[in-house]
Amino acid sequence: MSKAKLKVREPLTDTQLLMTITICIFIVMYGLAMLIFGGGFLRTQQIFDILNDNASLIIVSCGLTIVMIGGGIDISVGAVTSLVVMSCVMFYNRTGNMVLAALLAIGIGLAFGLIQGALISFLDIQPFIVTLAGMFFARGMTTILSVNPQKLPTETMDKLAGIKIEIPWLGYVANNGNVIPARMEIGVVVALLVVIAVFVLLQFGSLGRNFYAIGGNQTSALMLGINVKKTRFMSYVICGLLSGISGFVFMMHTGAGNATNAAGMEMNAIASSIIGGTLLTGGVGNVIGTFFGTLTLKTISKIVVTSGLNDPWWQSITTGGMLCFFILLQSIVLGRRAKKKK
């Protein structure tokens, strides 16, 4: 009897449902782009380009997803990323040691996570305010480090550019008959590893499940014996750490530090999480969804550019539209579900 019971298929959870919707929409959208625009969209390199350009956004979005599942928000992630890029470039230019630069990146990210997390969790200050302050602070620090853009030496840039993974069977044959392999930057590998690690943490880790618990109902989580403060603290620490990693990946991609780096990245990360099915109210979300959320967001941008609307505001407008569309879709889907339950 208990076996028969085990075989009952449970309906999709809200998290799974929203994620499935996002993945489906992404596939349909990409398929349509292939049909309508052809060209670049028919080559796998198009996807890899999107990934190459947005590896750091994916990493930051993962961190933000964790914080949002726990019912919080962190808007300092873009500014921290920018600070890390600037610091790492300047540090490398002085010391020439890339390993230490990577450790510096992680250190800065962790420091922001620890301090912001402590203020939010142990002193009970609104996360929006704390991370807003963190954002201004990090942006200010970046400018203090250098008003002018700082570049890595050319030979280092070349070296970094050389670390690429080439996948010949996903490439295409150029006009002159040469096979051009698909190229994936090392940052993408890091991003994918982060996605997998965060997925495992959220799905199977005690800490990960505790994030869902405090986001679902904080009082209940407390009554269930979960250390709510520590759990919330950890969500910001992990988010900070990922901002640090994101900064380092950003640097490997661009090779230059600039005070305006990663401007608006936090908003893109929030948008990615939401499109991927993470609710701002907490307790619902999934990092795989976030991954596809980023892809959806950036594919739309690609489509906009391809259709000749090159001005930057078109991208903002479509991003806004997308966000509205997904939020509307989510509230309709979840609303109908709730009604059915009754």
Added chain:
Amino acid sequence: MQENVLLQMRNIDKSFPGVHALNNVDFTLRKGEIHALMGENGAGKSTLIKVLTGVYQMEKGEIKVEGNKISIHSPQDAQNKGISTVYQEITLCPNLTVAENMFIGRDKKSFINSKARIKRANEILNKLGIPARGSQILGNCSLAIQQMVAIARAVDMNCKVLILDEPTSSLDDKEVNMLFSLMRDLKSRGVGIIFVTHFLEQVYEVSDRITVLRNGELVGEYLTEELPQVELVSKMIGKELEELSSLGESDEKQSAEGEVFYEAHGLSSSEALPFDFSIKKGEVNGFTGLLGSGRSESVRAIFGADKVGGGTVKIKGKKVSITKPVDAMRHGIGYLAEDRKRDGIIAELSVRENIILALQVMNGMFKPISRSEAEAFADEYIKVLNIKTASRETPVGSLSGGNQQKVILARWLLTHPDYLILDEPTRGIDVGTKLEIQKLVLKLAEEGVSVTFISSEIEEMLRTCSRLIVMRDRHIVGELKGKDLNQTQVMKTIAGGEA
């Protein structure tokens, strides 16, 4: 006898600023016993429970579990020492699975084997006969099941003392029975259960023993079978029996002969089917029927609380349009919502602010009520309705349920309504306050206010209403008055037997 004692609380003392909440209270729980803890609001039940669960620290006294003196510092600490509580408001996470809710926060492993958890959860649920699966999302289960999952969690944590705090207030009869059989099962396994409830019938149905508290003091401990219900009530409210029963007889409810105040033909809303309804000046009538029969929906339609569908409404013979609550209020209609937490009180605001709320809305934004005026109003009604609050500036959220209800009542009385709709005004509040509210309803009617009263307790309706409208499956199926107003007749009409 003595070795059977599971939990002993002796000489417990606890004070709050201005209130001596517990005064030298003893409480004893034996193995395999369901022990009802009874008392009015403010009697000290909640305080006693909170001392036992480590939410409050007692000032004097001692707690022994199985003969060993213990001290309890926090709810977690209490759980570890075998004392678990299941609260009225479910304290589980609705977005997690049943199995997760049963095990989260308990083991210290970094990674979870969710298959093993679900299997283990299913075993426990099966053993206890709880119809749920470990893999279900908790939020998809009914409230009753959620409560049982909370109990299952407690049982699996080897709880010896299980405290059920108003577990039945949001359950229907079938679910209550399910819960009771689970309670009896646990009892046979030797768990001691402390059962806190306002439903007297339920106390007599499941409990073995009753401890009564009043005003922070112990009144006594009784065997349930030896304590008649009427006596229990009188012990709880500390009034003599005659006074209690006199209320039942004194109201020679004359059907008011006055003019018709409110009249509706074919009134409907997004939630209610078309119905006809009228009430005279100074009349008290009521809607009755089972939960979900449409009684609340109908009165909400009268107040314009849901989207109005159609029909004509006349007030004092004049045709009017009521499409939203503020229209109804302008025509002198007041509405006390069923769910006071959701529709009624604003917990963070003070007693004073909550009381003047409706009057302010009616006056409009540009005629503010002065502070001194508001204070005078608040003081007056705190006195008239006997609201137990530290001061008029106390946040309403910190008052007990019955007193919150009185605050809302004061809010509407302040607007001097001609017609007051009370939807379950006495649910979840103690016997004494119930009687006070019933008396108040009758007094209002004498003063010429029309009142529509809804209550799940038919007895209470019979005591106050001169006319009962009976609903079944969202239709009005009968109207009872005069000598037809008795329990049997009401039951028959609800059930659909011929009159």
